[in-house]
Amino acid sequence: MSRLPARLSVLTLGARDLPALRRFYRGLGWEEAPGSDDAWAGFLLGGVLLALYPLDDLAAESAPGAPRPAPGWSGVTLACNLDRREDVDAAFRAAVDAGALPVAEPTDREWGGRSAYVADPEGNRWELAWARTARFDARGALIGFGEADAGP
CATH class of the missing domain: 3.10.180.10 (2,3-Dihydroxybiphenyl 1,2-Dioxygenase, domain 1)
Structure with missing residues (x-):
């Protein structure tokens, strides 16, 4: 492959309280992806997966050494x-x-x-x-x- 495809497949939110955030999105009536639990959760939204992942774990993967973002x-x-x-x-x-x-x-x-x-x-x-x-x-x-x- 010589180029990056023009697509968005997954959008991940780093969660401070993943179980609470997971309950909120389920409360919207959104169906969870198979394998979702309180350590990782996903919701398929019209072709894009909204993923919830613990903020500290996400930071360790995607922004090693960066300060933790402020709430809000x-x-x-x-x-x-x-x-x-x-x-x-x-x-x-x-x-x-x-x-x-x-x-x-x-x-x-x-x-x-x-x-x-x-x-x-x-x-x-x-x-x-x-x-x-x-x-x-x-x-x-x-x-x-x-x-x-x-x-x-």
């Missing part, structure tokens, strides 16, 4: 794009009901879509968004985004 927002957001504008409000309510911290209420954005933000129990930010140009396959995987992909 890391400067990274994860997004769940939705099929319809009104789905943003329903998803926001469902996430908060499951224990997410409301960060930004659903609102229409200047870019033409609608979104809201919540934080999981460890402060990881999730954007719940609708964008007119987002297209999904039957699994919910994003297959197009932007004006060129908007279709009729």
Whole structure:
């Protein structure tokens, strides 16, 4: 192989309290990957695996010698794009009901879509968004985004 493929397969969150974070994501109704337990957990989300791994173990592998990150927002957001504008409000309510911290209420954005933000129990930010140009396959995987992909 002479190049890095353009794909995202796994997104791993370093967890300070993996059992609590695992309960939160299960509380959203997300199905765990086989082999998940309180030492590692995974959730298949439309073609990308969201993995939960103990923060200290992840740091030892991916950032040896680096200081442990402070709790709270890391400067990274994860997004769940939705099929319809009104789905943003329903998803926001469902996430908060499951224990997410409301960060930004659903609102229409200047870019033409609608979104809201919540934080999981460890402060990881999730954007719940609708964008007119987002297209999904039957699994919910994003297959197009932007004006060129908007279709009729």
